[in-house]
Amino acid sequence: xxxxxxxxxxxxxxxxxxxxxxxxxxxxxxxxxxxxxxxxxxxxxxxxxxxxxxxxxxxxxxxxxxxxxxxxxxxxxxxxxxxxxxxxxxxxxxxxxxxxxxxxxxxxxxxxxxxxxxxxxxxxxxxxxxxxxxxxxxxxxxxxxxxxxxxxxxxxxxxxxxxxxxxxxxxxxxxxxxxxxxxxxxxxxxxxxxxxxxxxxxxxxxxxxxxxxxxxxxxxxxxxxxxxxxxxxxxxxxxxxxxxxxxxxxxxxxxxxxxxxxxxxxxxxxxxxxxxxxxxxxxxxxxxxxxxxxxxxxxxxxxxxxxxxxxxxxxxxxxxxxxxxxxxxxxxxxxxxxxxxxxxxxxxxxxxxxxxxxxxxxxxxxxxxxxxxxxxxxxxxxxxxxxxxxxxxxxxxxxxxxxxxxxxxxxxxxxxxxxxxxxxxxxxxxxxxxxxxxxxxxxxxxxxxxxxxxxxxxxxxxxxxxxxxxxxxxxxxxxxxxxxxxxxxxx
Numbered sequence: 007x008x009x010x011x012x013x014x015x016x017x018x019x020x021x022x023x024x025x026x027x028x029x030x031x032x033x034x035x036x037x038x039x040x041x042x043x044x045x046x047x048x049x050x051x052x053x054x055x056x057x058x059x060x061x062x063x064x065x066x067x068x069x070x071x072x073x074x075x076x077x078x079x080x081x082x083x084x085x086x087x088x089x090x091x092x093x094x095x096x097x098x099x100x101x102x103x104x105x106x107x108x109x110x111x112x113x114x115x116x117x118x119x120x121x122x123x124x125x126x127x128x129x130x131x132x133x134x135x136x137x138x139x140x141x142x143x144x145x146x147x148x149x150x151x152x153x154x155x156x157x158x159x160x161x162x163x164x165x166x167x168x169x170x171x172x173x174x175x176x177x178x179x180x181x182x183x184x185x186x187x188x189x190x191x192x193x194x195x196x197x198x199x200x201x202x203x204x205x206x207x208x209x210x211x212x213x214x215x216x217x218x219x220x221x222x223x224x225x226x227x228x229x230x231x232x233x234x235x236x237x238x239x240x241x242x243x244x245x246x247x248x249x250x251x252x253x254x255x256x257x258x259x260x261x262x263x264x265x266x267x268x269x270x271x272x273x274x275x276x277x278x279x280x281x282x283x284x285x286x287x288x289x290x291x292x293x294x295x296x297x298x299x300x301x302x303x304x305x306x307x308x309x310x311x312x313x314x315x316x317x318x319x320x321x322x323x324x325x326x327x328x329x330x331x332x333x334x335x336x337x338x339x340x341x342x343x344x345x346x347x348x349x350x351x352x353x354x355x356x357x358x359x360x361x362x363x364x365x366x367x368x369x370x371x372x373x374x375x376x377x378x379x380x381x382x383x384x385x386x387x388x389x390x391x392x393x394x395x396x397x398x399x400x401x402x403x404x405x406x407x408x409x410x411x412x413x414x415x416x417x418x419x420x421x422x423x424x425x426x427x428x429x430x431x432x433x434x435x436x437x438x439x440x441x442x443x444x445x446x447x448x449x450x451x452x453x454x455x456x457x458x459x460x461x462x463x464x465x466x467x468x469x470x471x472x473x474x475x476x477x478x479x480x481x482x483x484x485x486x487x488x489x490x491x492x493x494x495x496x497x
Contacts, residue, residue, distance in 0.1 A: 009360050013294045018238040019166075022289060026167045029297050029361050031284065039165040039172035043281070046361065049305035051175065051281060055155065057207055057302075058177065058279070061199050067151040067179060072133050074156075075124040080132040083257040087131060090224020094160040096126040096172075126159040131225065131250075131276055134180045135258040142182060142272060144263045149192070150182040168285035169242075169497050176280035182255070182272040184264065189273035190228075193249040196277040197230035200245035208283065209300040209413040210234050210290045211420050212244055213443070213492065215468025220452050223276070227251040233467045233492070235420045236289040239441020241467045241494035244286055247277035285497070291385075291412050297362025298385055300412055301405040308334060308401055309358045310343045313351045313370035320345065323369055326394070333398050339405065359384060364408050365401055385412050426490070430481045433493070437464045443494050447487035449480035457482060464493045 009028065012020045027033055031047030034040075043051065059069070075098065081088045102118035105111075127133070134152070142150060155177050165171050179196060183189040197214060204210050212232035222229040226248035234244045255261070255271040264270050291298040301307050310331070312323040327343055334341045342363075344354055351368070358366055368380040379397045382389045385408045392400050423442025427433045436444050448454060448466065459465050473489045480487050 009296060009356060011294060011296065014237060021294070022285075023167065025288060025292060025296060026285075031288070031297075032167045034167070037172075039162055041167050041171050041173075043175075046305060047284065050287070050299070050303055051284060053303045053305070054203075054207070054283060055177075058199075058203055059153075059155075061203060062153050062177075062179065065151075065195060065199060066149075067153045067181075069155065070152050071154055071156065072130050072137065074127055076127050076130075076133045078123045078125055080136055081125055083132065084225050084254055086253075087225035091128045091160070094128055094162070096159045096161050098124040098126065127156070128158055128160045129276075129278075130154060130156070130158075130178055131180065131254055132258075135254045135260060135274075138180075138182055138272075139258050139260045142260055142262050145184050145265055148182060148184045148262060148272065149188060151179070151192075152181065153177055153179045166285075168281055168288070170282075174281050176278050178276060178278040181275045182260065183274070184262065184270075184272065186251075186273050189251075189275050190249050193228065193230055193247045193275045193277065196247040196275070197232060197245070200247070200277075200279060201232045204232060204234065204244050204283070204286075205413065207300065207302045208287055208290075209302075209409055209416060210244065210286055211413065211417040213468060213470055214472070215470045215492070217246075217468060218452075218455060218466050218491075220455055221466065223248045225250060225253050226276075227253070230471075231468050233443075233494075234286055234290065235416075235423060235442060235494070236286070236497070237419065238289070239423060239495070241443065241496040242282070242286050242289070243467070243496065244283060245277075245279040248275060250274035250276060290416050292362065295387070296360035298412060299362035299364060301364045301409050304362065304364050305340065306342045306358075306361075306363050307340045307405065308342070308365045308367060309354075309363045310341065310367045310369065311351050311354045311358075312343075312345060313368060319371060322374060326374060327369065330394075330397065334401060337398065337402050339401060355382075365404055367397070367401075383408060385415075424492075428478070428481060433458075433481055434462055437462045437493070437495065441495065443467065443492045445490045445492055446481045447476075447478040447489075448491050449483050449485035449487055451483075451485075454480060454482050458493065462495075464495050467492045467494050467496060 011024050014021045030044050032041045032043045035042045100114045100118045102115040103112045104115040106113045157175050159173050162170050162172050181192050201212050201214055204212050212234050214232055217229040228249040230247045232244045234242050236242055252271040254274050260272050261269045314320045331341050331343050364384050366382040377394045378391050381392045425436045426445045469491045475488050478487045
């Protein structure tokens with residue numbers, strides 16, 4: 007199986023697009039800007055979804071489902087929210103089709119116009135807060151902590167598989183609290199849940215921080231985020247958690263009777279991650295040979311490829327392999343034993359390398375005679391011969407070793423690509439030539455932020471939560487600054 011992948015050095019964007027398609031993760035659909043997630047890609051997403059769902063429930067959240075369609079009037083109730091999403095909304099205006107009178111095909115029935123247009127959800131704050139008004143009456147109903155797994159539509163003009171599509175899959179959490187402090191604590195908690203998942207399961211290091219006012223979610227008072235760095239030196243926002251204050255509660259009149267008996271508006275959060283994480287997974291770890299998947303999220307953690315001539319040899323190998331498969335599965339390892347006779351071993355080696363399977367075992371007649379297996383690691387592309395009675399322990403140990411190794415590799419790359427600068431000239435040079443995160447002083451104004459973006463296409467990715475106070479001068483205006491912020495070009 008020839009991979010024929012464009013190299014990352016030659017054209018990173020083309021490499022990414024080819025890899026997503028050739029490794030069977032996803033493909034473009036007949037609907038412009040939308041994708042088909044193929045079974046192998048969806049299996050990874052299911053693993054992500056399963057782990058995140060467990061983490062949400064462990065922190066006291068429950069799943070529910072809300073309508074795909076949102077009345078236009080709902081979106082109008084929170085001014086900054088509608089302004090933030092207005093240009094991305096798909097609108098349903100009619101509810102029926104009919105055959106054209108001239109026989110040319112199906113047309114919209116002009117008599118079936120909706121009394122009020124419906125928005126295909128770009129996010130669900132408005133429909134959910136209209137519902138919460140009915141659910142919340144007293145402090146006894148709080149906190150209300152709901153999560154939804156769903157699809158959303160944001161009408162993107164320039165799309166790329168997983169990273170930016172008109173329709174994508176995600177989860178969105180929406181919580182209501184009795185106090186400001188509880189809501190802020192919730193928003194920070196969920197940012198930390200995301201960070202734990204992305205680092206410990208995806209193997210992607212992240213920086214936790216807050217967004218500037220111009221980069222916040224529409225309608226939020228504070229946006230917490232986790233930022234990751236891809237191999238081309240561009241940043242990717244891997245998850246966000248928003249403190250919404252009382253904005254949506256006031257817009258939808260969601261009040262509760264507090265312990266003192268008086269009426270008050272609830273305090274809100276929302277938070278979400280999407281199939282964009284699939285793009286982050288591909289771009290952080292993969293190489294010119296294909297995907298490199300962390301064992302914790304790989305649909306197939308170990309593949310066993312027999313090397314044989316004739317059914318007698320295959321039967322002899324299978325007799326040795328089948329107990330091994332059972333033992334590995336009993337240890338929690340997902341295993342595929344590939345006995346297809348339609349493809350040669352070399353083709354299979356290439357295929358599983360392209361698909362990022364963490365460990366490959368090969369066994370032929372010599373291995374049978376010697377009581378050994380050839381063990382190949384996808385992350386380092388190294389091989390070793392392991393005794394049959396030691397191979398299970400070896401494979402189990404490799405799961406942790408590979409998970410740690412790919413995280414460390416990504417962390418080392420990020421550390422090498424965080425650059426402190428003090429002058430605007432140095433800033434522009436680093437952004438253009440080296441890339442990565444640039445740590446610099448900023449005067450806190452939107453005008454300076456806009457100028458930097460216009461000059462360099464770099465944005466403030468976050469104000470790091472662990473940033474220490476450091477008196478300095480804005481690299482652009484020379485005005486006072488109390489801490490550095492992180493800039494980067496971003497997806």
